[in-house]
Amino acid sequence: MPAIRTRQAVLPLVAGALLLTTAPAYAGTGDDFGGDQTHVGGGAKSDDSGGGSVSATAGAVVFDYSHNGSGAKAGPVTAASDWTPPACYYAPKYTPAQLKAHLEPIWAVDSTGYEWDAKQRAYYVDGDYPDFNKEKTGKGYWWDSYVTPGREGEPGALDCDKQIFWVDNGEAPPADAPQAITPEMLARLAYAEVRVPSTKVRLAPEAASKVNLPTWAWLDAGDVAPVSVTASVPLLHISATTTARADSLAIEPGTPDARTLPASGACPLVDGRIGEPYAAGKANRTPPCGVTYLRSSGDTTFPLRATLTWKIHWTGTGVTAPQPLPDGRFGAEQDVTVREIQSVNR
Known part of the structure; x- marks a missing residue:
């Protein structure tokens, strides 16, 4: 069955998403985290002065700023080449129940049209993942795209247009999602946070x-x-320090x-x-x-x-x-x- 994606390029985080007790990993262990970190499932990103030691983006990636530069005149580095940190990435966002709670209200109001909704239901309810993959609850997560804070509106922010996809615990993200979160991707995200x-x-x-x-x-x-700045995904037990x-x-x-x-x-x-x-x-x-x-x-x-x-x-x-x-x-x-x-x- 062809992949079907919702019309929203970046879906909002469901209340409570990622604040889970299970912590699956496809690489590494919990001991890989550096520094004194608090696992934050949501919240505001730290300001450029480095105030506050730990903060988060939309919920998947957590940054530890405790060893970052600080002060009113501290600032971000500019890459000496044309290289830029990623403007978007894929990371865990939903459990089966959370994805169901997010999509069913959209289908109920018919905001995207019957044909579109029918294809969505065929994929997430009746297809390869019955009832949003409910039987695999606790054994994996639905991954979706995130836009790097501050990069909204850039052309690269629209590159992560793959439909919401499932990843089993212990498995790597699919090869056709090159922006999927990995330790190297975390390092690149942390680069943008260095002050x-x-x-x-x-x-x-x-x-x-x-x-x-x-x-x-x-x-x-x-x-x-x-x-230095450390970026981590607590759900996956992976981290990187730049x-x-x-x-x-x-x-x-x-x-x-x-x-x-x-x-x-x-x-x-x-x-x-x-x-x-x-x-x-x-x-x-x-x-x-x-x-x-x-x-x-x-x-x-x-x-x-x-x-x-x-x-x-x-x-x-x-x-x-x-x-x-x-x-x-x-x-x-x-x-x-x-x-x-x-x-x-x-």
């Missing part, structure tokens, strides 16, 4: 740089500490009349920090990271931009060796005042 700290660099001189004298720039260890580690800082002085230090403008991570703090006695040294301005900013400032590249990888259920994901970048601008060196002739 990294602000890249506002520390500068010396702090108040105003001087023409033709190097300005030291650095980020302390706390500014470049690794961050981790971002600082790699190098690119400095753009905000004017062509400047030289970066080093000349490439890329300052690597060394001994847990980027650059080196200025201290007394270093006036005659060349900073490992910084910029030399060749002219004054006059009555304005130069918009120095610092962009940090983060190396990103994931591990998860059944995957212990770190797997690479595209590098991420996050940057910020800060105003720099540059003054001429004042001298007095006597």
Whole structure:
């Protein structure tokens, strides 16, 4: 019998769905979860500041933000390539009773037409899954599509158009559902949730740089500490942790009349920090990271931009060796005042 899908691309979550005592798995065990997690069956997604340690999307995927970046100026990384996290995915949504409770009221009001409803009943009631597969209650779930929060309206959000399908406990999702939730898919979803700290660099001189004298720039260890987000599906006992580690800082002085230090403008991570703090006695040294301005900013400032590249990888259920994901970048601008060196002739 041909597959028949309801006309709704993404079905709303039935009240109480996924808040179940059974926890089937097609990979891994409950011990695969990382961190102190609370299994949440529904609720609002955490804000971008990382506030709150655990939250959920529509109910299937739970995020642990306890090791994520936080603060008002923290933000999401942008992939260095054209790669983007998935805009939709398939995951468990209904028990047999819950799917019945969802579909029968739709058929009762004939909102989708008799012919359509008849095909639906033939598939979910009289076909391969009698009475919504009631006999397999507790032995599997009906899976449906979810749209990743924040990606609504994007073309990719409509890619998950497969009809609601059944997956037995212990079995992998069907091959014709490539967006089905897996540890790798969880890692990609977690990528979109990663928040990294602000890249506002520390500068010396702090108040105003001087023409033709190097300005030291650095980020302390706390500014470049690794961050991570864990995504899990409690019903399936699978999880994945996506981790971002600082790699190098690119400095753009905000004017062509400047030289970066080093000349490439890329300052690597060394001994847990980027650059080196200025201290007394270093006036005659060349900073490992910084910029030399060749002219004054006059009555304005130069918009120095610092962009940090983060190396990103994931591990998860059944995957212990770190797997690479595209590098991420996050940057910020800060105003720099540059003054001429004042001298007095006597």
